[in-house]
Amino acid sequence: MRVVAFTQSLRSCWNHGNAHFLRGVLRELQALGHTVAAHEPEGSWSVENLLRDHGAAGLAASLAPYPELTALIDPPGFGQEHADSDADSDAALDAALDGADLVLVHEWNAPALVAGLGAARRKGGRFTLLFHDTHHRAVSEPAAMRAYDLSGYDGVLAFGETLAEVYRGWGWGNRVVVWHEAADTRLFRPPAVEGPREGLVWIGNWGDGERSAELEHFLFGPAARAGLPLDVWGVRYPDEALATLRRSGARYRGWLPNARAPEIFARHLATVHVPRRFYVESLPGIPTIRVFEALACGIPLVSAPWRDSEALFTPGSDFLVAPDGAAMERHLRDLANDPGLRAGLAAHGLRTIRARHTCAHRAAELLAVAERLRR
Secondary structure: EEEEOOOOOOOOOOOHHOOOOOOHHHHHHOOOOOOOEEEEEEOOHHHHHHHHHHHHHHHHHHHHOOOOOOOOOOOOOOOOOOHHHOOOOOOOHHHHHHHOEEEEEEEEOOOOHHHHEEEEEEEOOOOOOEEEOOHHHHOOOHHHOOOOOOOOOOEEEOOOOOHHHHHOOOOOHEEEEEOOOOOOOOOOOOOOOOOOOOEEEEEEOOOOOHHHHHHHHHHHHHHHHOOOOOOEEOOOOOHHHHHHHHHHHHHHEEOHHHHHHHHHHHHOOOOEOOOOHHHOOOEEEEEEEHHHHHHHHOOOOEOOOOOOOOOOOEEEEOEOOOOOOOHHEEEEEHHHHHHHHHHHHHHHHHHHHHHHEEEEHHHHHHHHHHHHOOO
């Protein structure tokens, strides 16, 4: 099978969590004997920000651990002509789709390209065309998402049941499929040899104020009160956020290539999950990919409240849940003082990931979805 993916960026994971998952799934598809190709637009937002902050060396570090993957860079306007049924065929897009059996289109692509791919499918494309949504814009910016022309698409992949329900309400019925993110366990795994561990780590981006209060309530304050050093990695931290970190005694480390996350997890006693507000209030049941990745690395995790409505995990066994800041502080103190508790959580969470939530599992699910839609 030939699989073609259109993403915001394969090369850069700067504030772009879908790159983590896509890289892992494409590698698993290759391991199964399939051919893969990944396209991204020239000058993508994620790449441009990474180059601005870290230059070519940062971009090289982002994709270096994936030597089997190559990003194909599409020029501006790529695929747009196909969106107009009266326009001449777009030769470049036709070439990209030549021989394709399955085409994945991430929701952070240009609307014109999304429409052009749908038009290519309607005009006789012999591939299965799937739209992949891994964001909260369907509830936070529904008009923007409804503006995408998906009329030529065979189905939608939604990264959680509550998001799938939104698409069902838009008329997709059984052509929307829940396809959760997962851990790339070829990369995310416990250290081969245990070394010293100290303090807490949080790897995440500040974002657009979607969890600013929650971070102070569930992370910075409890870590400081528990007397645990805290290392924070991520991007898009404005001056006021950096001032908050300094006041709480946290150490801001900056951007981290995602491939280095396992080595960072391996240096720390525990990590914390603080979901964005939309995934608590509007799209409950959807964890971020970092939960899968942290558990795959065998690091104990404590989560701020979120409702695991799809029973992806076993809260209390895979990770601890803190309903408020005081409970978070107690959990962090317990983890710091109880090696047995740390070991038990790490082992249980790792077993759950390896049994159900690897990119190999998701690759198999994707192939099954494509086969069902073809039939």
